[in-house]
Amino acid sequence: MQAKIFAHRGTSKHAPENTMAAFSLAYQQGADGIETDVHLTKDHVPVLMHDERINRTTNGTGYIKNHTFNQLKDLDAGSWFSPEFIGSRIISLDEFLEWIQDKPLYLNIELKNNKIDYNHLEHIVYDRIAHYHLLHRTTLSTFNPKSVKRLKHMNRNIGVALLISKRYKNLVSAAKDLGANAIHIKYRLLNQLLVDRSHQENMAIRVYTVNKPKSMMRSFSMGCDGIFTDVPKTAIQYRDPI
Numbered sequence: 001m002q003a004k005i006f007a008h009r010g011t012s013k014h015a016p017e018n019t020m021a022a023f024s025l026a027y028q029q030g031a032d033g034i035e036t037d038v039h040l041t042k043d044h045v046p047v048l049m050h051d052e053r054i055n056r057t058t059n060g061t062g063y064i065k066n067h068t069f070n071q072l073k074d075l076d077a078g079s080w081f082s083p084e085f086i087g088s089r090i091i092s093l094d095e096f097l098e099w100i101q102d103k104p105l106y107l108n109i110e111l112k113n114n115k116i117d118y119n120h121l122e123h124i125v126y127d128r129i130a131h132y133h134l135l136h137r138t139t140l141s142t143f144n145p146k147s148v149k150r151l152k153h154m155n156r157n158i159g160v161a162l163l164i165s166k167r168y169k170n171l172v173s174a175a176k177d178l179g180a181n182a183i184h185i186k187y188r189l190l191n192q193l194l195v196d197r198s199h200q201e202n203m204a205i206r207v208y209t210v211n212k213p214k215s216m217m218r219s220f221s222m223g224c225d226g227i228f229t230d231v232p233k234t235a236i237q238y239r240d241p242i
């Protein structure tokens with residue numbers, strides 16, 4: 001099966017990451033899916049941002065967990081990237097799900113609970129996805145093995161991926177034992193044996209963050225199930241040459 005191309009935080013090379021501008025651009029460019037990151041606010045609203053703190057990508061400061069959604073929603077999440085995007089906002093998971101609901105896109109929602117293990121994040125996110133009837137095209141991923149286990153114990157019908165950034169002995173069996181049905185690995189860990197081993201065990205293998213044409217072609221030729229890229233348009237050109 002052809003590798004799926006996921007826009008990493010949206011088309012984050014050309015628009016501010018994890019904003020509607022980056023997601024819309026990914027859709028316009030023909031990405032198969034969107035990867036995004038979720039944290040919880042002080043009042044337990046799931047919001048989309050990569051970092052635990054709002055400092056790098058907004059005009060605010062501090063931790064997401066110390067702000068209510070009302071305090072976050074009017075911050076500027078675009079001007080750090082370029083003046084063209086002044087007015088871009090932090091969005092809630094609900095706003096994203098509402099937007100994606102009528103579009104033929106896959107979702108990869110990364111639970112950002114490896115540094116702050118937010119209480120009940122798994123249930124909160126799952127319930128919102130179920131509410132929008134999007135479970136069948138969603139994968140939840142996390143670097144936190146305990147969270148993979150908790151997702152498995154929720155015993156619900158949704159794709160779960162273990163994220164890995166370092167070498168890991170017996171990775172495929174370890175991920176499978178936790179209850180994952182996919183592994184999402186850093187590009188430098190990619191090799192043919194790992195792809196074959198994943199497929200023998202019925203596990204999908206997807207790779208991040210693949211921005212160079214040479215790395216895209218290597219991932220496609222090895223049979224990866226998906227790549228995460230900041231430049232989906234380029235990836236499509238290399239995957240589907242005319």
Ligand code: G3P
Nearest residue numbers: 035037110141184208228
């Ligand atoms: O989900 C793949 C990738 O996004 C994981 O790393 O740091 O970009 O969230 P990071």
Ligand code: CA
Nearest residue numbers: 035036037110
């Ligand atoms: Ca991510």
